[in-house]
Amino acid sequence: MKVVVDQDKCIGSGQCVLVAPEVFDQRDDDAIVVLLQEHPAAAHEDGVRQAARLCPALAIELDEQ
């Protein structure tokens, strides 16, 4: 799985950090998403899928290759 985040779309809601903290973080000055793992470990894939579904700004895209 490959994860792509769009920092311009991100509104800093933090939904991704709540469900997949190993993969996503927030920038200190404005809460915008920071991607920690472009290719998350298999154990984190479900959390990442949930993060993509929950993101209110549609800022997370997944390539499920």
Add this chain to the structure above:
Amino acid sequence: MSRAADSPFDPPPDLRDVEPVGRVRIWSGETPWLVTSYDAQRDVLADQRFSADTQRTGFPHQSASTAERRRDFRPFIVMDDPEHARLRKMLTRNFMIKRIDALRPRVQQIVDELIDALLAGPKPADLVRAFALPVPSLVICELLGVPYADHDFFQACSRRLISRDTPVDEALAASNELRSYLRDLVLDKQRSPTDDMLGRLVADQLAAGAVTVDEVVSMGVLMLIAGHETTANMIGLGTLALLHHPDQLAELRDTRDPALVANAVEELLRYLTIVHSGRRRVATEDVEVDGRLVRAGEGIILANDAGNRDAEAFPEPDRLDIHRQARHHIAFGYGVHQCLGQPLARMELQIVYGTLYRRIPTLRSAVPLAEIEFKHDMIVYGVHALPVTW
């Protein structure tokens, strides 16, 4: 539409049998679209061809007084991007997950102290006045930098503002009083800087010319009202709902698993959907929604309470089940306007639900359900009072 007196935790029965996307007649005589299905609501909320700008022709206002009040009070929730994003971004860092987590010990302390006071006082007691309202009010006052000593004043203003029945003149007066109060506070913070949310907005953004005093005042009013009304109602109504689901309450009371408590909070947010007046938008171009053509200039109301009871998204939707995977609910809305304060609300509710029933295991309602007064008349649903004993 109001909820039924005999099933106060469920969406209005009128919403049950309407089409997923249909027309509804509102107070003004206009007939905006009404969307009840979960998927279609998410689609609309994520689609910026639907505007949140209340000044656009066709916007389906909640009442005559909100329509009137929105002429001069325009917080960023009724703006579209890029204006909306510019103002909202000034606040997001305050609601970062790690910053909110850092506040847990202080919120736990507030909750514990209020429970101590409740237990030391007479019974029965009104849980709303003694606990549900003070918890989020104390928290938002500390965060914003608003003196809690003034809570009777701003809670009275807030009640007049979110009641659908408030006459236009009275709502405008309440709005003006609250704005004037916040303006004085902002000017104070300009003279003597403080390290709180309003103080930092003044020191960083206002001083740099990035916002006007009016914009800071509007943000302050919005956060003050949103910060206590919603969470307070989730505590009061959520507790009543749990008292009527004793098996669920027992599980929540006996667990030591914070993940189950967090899950229960999501399920209660879904099940109760207290912001029950619908998210409202107006189309800026022709857009198809679930097979129906919504034309530019037409209003659209998204019934979140019905969406959160859509069986396609939540199997057996009318069952309260604290183990359910419910995090994708739309109780906080969706899209770029999704509730800014949700990390704070979630954290407060997790601490409250994880503490109150454990500390007062015999907590019970002191009156039958039929005697409870529900907020059918308010934009945010809940109970006016909740007499409890233990």
